[in-house]
Amino acid sequence: MSKLQPKLISTVKDYSKEQFFNDVTAGIIVAIIALPLSIALAIASGVSPEKGLYTAIVAGFIISLLGGSRVQIGGPTGAFMIIVYGIVVNYGIEGLTIATILAGIIMILMGIMKFGGVIKYIPYPITTGFTSGIALTIFSSQIKDFLGLSIDSVPVEFLDKWKAYIGAMDTISIQTISIGILALVIILAWPRVNKKIPGALIALIATSVVVQLFDMDVATIGTKFGEISSDLPEFKTPGFTMDKIKYLIEPAITIAILGSIESLLSAVVSDGMIGGKHRSNMELIAQGIANIMSGFFGGIPATGAIARTVANIKNGGRTPVAGIVHALTLLFILVIFMPLAKMVPLTSLAAVLIVVAYNMSEWREFKQLFKSPKSDILVLLITFFVTVLIDLVKAIEIGMVLSSFLFMKRMGEVTNVNVNDLDASEEDDDGKRIYEENILNTFDVIKVYEINGPFFFGAADKFMAALSEIGDKTNILVLRMRNVPAMDATALNAFDRMLDICRHRKIKILVSGINKQPYSVLEKAGLTDIIGEENFFKTVREAVDCAQDCSEGKNCVDNMAS
Template sequence: MNQFRPKFFTTIKNYTKQQFLSDFTAGIIVAIIALPLSIALAIASGVSPEKGLHTAIIAGFLISFLGGSRVQIGGPTGAFMVIVYGIVVKYGVDGLIMATMMGGAMMILMGLFRLGSVIKYIPHPITTGFTSGIAVTIFSSQVKDFLGLRIESVPAEFIGKWEAYMSAINTTHLYTLLIGIIALLIIVFWPKDKIKIPGSLVALIVTTLIVQISGIDVMTIGSKFGELSSALPMPHIPAFSLEKVKVLIGPAFTIALLGSIESLLSAVVADGMIGGRHRSNTELIAQGIANMTSGLFGGIPATGAIARTVANIKNGGRTPVAGMVHALALLLIMLVFMPLAKLIPLSALAAILIVVAYNMSEWREFIGLLKSPKSDVLVLLMTFFITVLVDLVAAIEIGMVLAALLFMKRMADVTEITELTRDNAEEDDSFTPSFDRSLLQRLPARIQVYEVNGPFFFGAADKFLEVINEVDGKTQTLILRLRNVPAMDATAVHALKRFISTCKKHKIKIVFSGLKNQPREVLAKAGIIELIGEEHIFENFEDALLFAESIHSHQIIAQ
């Protein structure tokens, strides 16, 4: 684990009292921001309110202490809400704990195998599609509490959920709706830049006081969950079994992938703001340890939270100490004030999550991507609609497969296989700029030249065979120009073997020119260089042509 180097141990070497004061202030402010969010996200995820705080405290501390970013703030986020709720409904709280711990183990493995940089290459339309889909799902899940609808059980499916809302719209509770609107207005219009206290906390305090002073009948956390514990839970490991692991492997992988993507995106955003550079693999290992520990204490999945990380930076946090202070401050708040949380109206929490959903939606980014190439738009819309209508697991799986297929098609379209003839000597062909075109003018009739431009892989193999199958039956020597091929795969090797076999049947000599390092290594390992002979491979086209002409001359003399 030599790549596991937490930033805490790097930054603490030259730590100063002044930096501690800045980190301490930032940590307290971030804790105040995280408090209402952690409670709201836990309830929306189908678990009790205190589990959100347990996650923010335990996972938040470990992510800062062991992570690869100087300023990352970890905890429960809206992105996990959908997958957590689905796991709780299907497999119960024990199933969620198992999936969280399994997902954490996967994240550790990702870090150990140095996959931190690979995860960054997930296409932007996929991340935007499922993030926007999650935002729509979060908003949909809060309609019942925001309006105070009298529905005993809300369907998990998006369409079923809205059908239930529409059929029960006449049961809207006006006082509940009024409290929700007041909370929403406070959050939206609270002067964020002038006052450090977050509008979401102010909204909770104001609406709770209104409900308690007026005595109006509004559903609160206490009326739904009863008394809340202010103590940290004891560690608990659910009974793992092979059958449970099999059914939870999909959700666990989604937790791992989603947590990895969000944490690394947050770290990249933070790097841009502070001019730093995070350690992606260390961050993944820390996220994995944090999630396994969170699950051990009955918490929910956690990851790097972009909004809280940005708030940390803006308030002076520059080392992991700020994130650790944030976790300890939340612990103190929970120990002292948790019993009061039962007075918070559910419609105020719903208002907080509606704002979270709006901020997650990235609707401007979504609309902007609709102007992208059709393949990107297809990936975006498919990921979005599958996230909303099916689930996040299927959305990521199908989105990744579709993006990969479209990328392969795009690369195959980019790769060109063309025949170079005497006519090309007079053309302005951008594909063949790197040699003297006059060489083509002296091509003997029985020497053919083909050029491959672009990656030579399975997407382009069929195109290669289609073109090469048109080789003139009178050809004696064929030059294959590969100077513009940066990479080659096994399918391309297979296509070349078929091509060489066909040429041997027709007694056509083969010459390669301009092989780059990767294709040369691939062809050497596959035995193709040995098959055609090292003497048939040349660095430049002119030498290859001279060799082909000498073969042609010998054949004429022999005749």
């Protein structure tokens, strides 16, 4: 039960005044970092600026209150931007709300069913491929605002988008791009001046002042959205229908999976920094509740944000109190200062997201993966290009299916079936000789088949091929299974077919060194009764001794007699 307990409960037991002040300080700093990102991500996702803050406030508060990590900071992230934009374009704001709530429900179910530990089995080339693909897509989506291009409607598809950019290059605004470059320079250079206050915030303030002071012809949040609301988020229920759910369930699943991966990766990274251990299933449940409430209060999908979580740790945050303070600080900013956001240039927000895209591109990891096996490189590239050119949903699906097939192929190559003749040099598990010189005349009568590796559908054909090598004189078959950790239904079927073949040819079966899982599979299928409990041996030496006795007609019952 403790694994489904929020970390807040266990961390406040020995809470000190000193830690409280550290958490408050960290929470305020993280809120300042989250402010420009939340606004920028909301606009880039196709929704109004305040919805980004609604998400950071509502979801951020719940993730810290109920989450399974001590230091996780939740809110909108770049990973969702492309998915959200696509949903808004195709289904509107109400469709986004429904998809966000559905994703939350799915995440809760994943946590209840203890899928928190399963997420880690998603192959690294897939996560790198779609993360890098998302980064490139985010970068591409910001070109219009960064350059000030005159395009009425930017296409959704990657190639169409760049065709539109190239066709509108003669409309580049010098004033706009100058402000965008200024914002980039400030963002990149500011950490040398002060690492506590984020460069993105300074860039937005500085460029807003410059644009207003010199009355520059640069598009701002105000020129695009008008007056920005500072009202508190209101609870609204969307119009759920079965048709809407049917169309939105697929993107909702993508949001749930992507959100789960990102939040748990963030939790793992933070564990390494503070020497802690997060509760993955509780974290998924908290993320699910946060997304449901974010949807009802007009927000967009949320997850654990790695950059903000790391900033929280570096500034002294060690308990969920820091995340709660972060949410409350953003609430204060929303009510008091939100109307001022209308002066922020869109090109400056584009500069912020260009830096976000660069930081999440993982280009070093992408490059490093080219030193991996060719199959991993194939998964990486296919996931990357499908993410960029087609769809993130399809990228994850294709990447997982391809990885699964390649994994099965590798496992099939690892598993082998050896046919051993009785040889005086053969040794048992203790290194002792199994066979004595005086039984060499039984070579043709007794065969030892050794299976090495998982006995599953990828290796079943090897087993059946090896059976075809049984000679006409063989009447005893010893199956050495000490190196078989597990077997599946296909392998069980092959085993059953092997018994039929041996029954037809009156070949006795002896099994040695079988492990618990394979034995349980055979037992449930009733095959242990067919073979006979007395024909299972702990060591191959015992099995061969019995085989020798049988070959000499001593106390032997033919378990394969028809």
